[in-house]
Amino acid sequence: MKEIYADHAATSYPRPPQVAEAMTNYLQNIGCNPGRGGYRRSLEAARMVYETRVLLADFFHVPQPEQVVFTPSVTYSLNLVLKGVLTSGDHVLISSMEHNAVVRPLTRLAAEQGIQVERLPCNADGTMDPLQVRRALKPNTKLVVLTHASNVTGTLLPVYEVGEILAKTDTLYCIDAAQTAGTEKVDFQDLRCDYLAFTGHKGLLGPPGIGGLCLSERALLATNSLVEGGTGSRSEDENQPQFLPDKFESGTQNAPGIAGLAAGIKIINQVGLTAIKEKKRNLTAAFLDGISGLPGIHIYGTKDPNLTTATVSINMEGIDNGDLSFMLEQGYGIMTRSGLHCAPLAHHTIGSFPVGTLRFSFGWQNTMEEIETMIQALREIIKEH
Ligand SMILES: Cc1ncc(COP(=O)(O)O)c(C=O)c1O
Secondary structure, X not given: OOOEEOEOOOOOOOOOHHHHHHHHHHHHHHOOOOOOOOOHHHXXXXXXXXXXXXXXXXXXXXXXXXXXXXXXXXXXXXXXXXXXXXXXXXXXXXXXXXXXHHHHHHHHHHHHHOOXXXXXOOXXXXXXXXXXXXXXXXXXXXXXXXXXXXXXXXXXXXXXXXXXXXXXXXXXXXXXXXXXOOOOOOOHHHHOOOEEEEEOOOOOOOOOOOEEEEEOHHHHHXXXXXXXXXXXXXXXXXXXXXXXXXHHOXXXXXXXXXXXXXXXXXXXXXXOHHXXXXXXXXXXXXXXXXXXXXXXXXXXXOOOHHHEOOEEEEEEOOEOHHHHXXXXXXXXXXXXXXXXXXXXXXXXXXXXXXXXXXXXXXXXXXXXXXXXHHHXXXXXXXHHO
C-alpha cells in the first residue's frame, strides 16, 4: 500500500534530499564549531551560519541578518519572549486559538508572577476581528501574542491588521509563524511586529531541532536573555553580551540543523512561495469540496481556502477521531493526526473540546490523486459504519 502523508502541520515529510545532504556535508566536510576558532573549518562553519542568517533575513524581510536569532524551536522562541519580557503586573493579550507553546508558559507566569493574561475570543470558525485588540488594550498591556494561523483549523488570523493597530502604541507584538512560514507571506516589516517566532521543521522543510526568532531593535532592549553562556564574543566579560544575535545565542549552535534549514529555504526560494501557496490552496479547496456534504462529516474552521492554510479538521459522527485516524492508516496508508494537537484552547473555541478532531494537513508535495484517495477513503468508511 502506498503511504500518503497528510500531517504536514506537525512536521514536513518527506523532506527534499538536499536537506539531509547539507547536514551530512556539514558533519563530514566542515564538522567544527562556528565562531569559536580562527582555523579554516571553524571559519567555514561561521560563514555557513552567517549565510543562513542572511537567507532568513531576506526570506522574512528583516532589515539586518543579526536580527535573526537561532533557537531550537518556535516553542523555545516563544518562551524566550514571554519570560524575557513580562514582569509582575503586566497585561498580555493572546487569541483564543493559541498553541500550548504560548498558553502553558503564560499559565505559569500568571500563577507565579501575577501576569494578567487576557484571551481574545475568536469566532467558532477560528477567525478573529482585529479591532478586538484595540478595544482590549490597557495602559499596562506590554505584549500581544498571536498565532499567524491555527494548527487545528488552519484559519489565518488578521496579523497584518493588528500590526497596523499596534504600530501606534508602545505595546510589543509577537507572532507565532509556526504554521505559515514557508507558505504564507510572512514579512517582518509589513507585519510591524517586534518578534517573529518560527520553527525550521514544518513549512521551511528543515530538520527538527532548529528554529528562530526575529527581533526588532526595541525588542532587543525590552527582552532579557533566557540562557547565558559562551558566545565566542567578548569572552573577557563575565556579563552576557547585550547585542544581537549574541545576547540570545549562548552555547554551541546546532550547525547541522542550520545547514539543513538553509537547504530547505533554498528549495522554497527555487519553487517560489506563490507556487507553493497556490498548490496548497488548490489541494485544500479540492479536499474541502470533496468532503463537504458527506453524511456525518463535520468540518471545523473556515471553508474558504483563501482564509486558511492547508489544514482541515473534521469529526465523523459515531467514530472516535483516534479510531478514524487508525482506520485511515491501516486501510489506506493515510497518515493524519487526531486529538487536541497541543492546542486545547482552540478546541474550546471551535467546540470540539475535549474530544478534539481528526486533522488532515497538506504539503505542496501532496498530489491531487492523493487528495482523491483521501476523499474516497472517507466515503468508504462512512459506508461501512
Ligand atoms: C501554532 C504552533 N505554535 C507552536 C508550535 C510548536 O512548534 P515546535 O514543536 O516546533 O516548537 C506548533 C507546532 O505544532 C504550532 O503549530
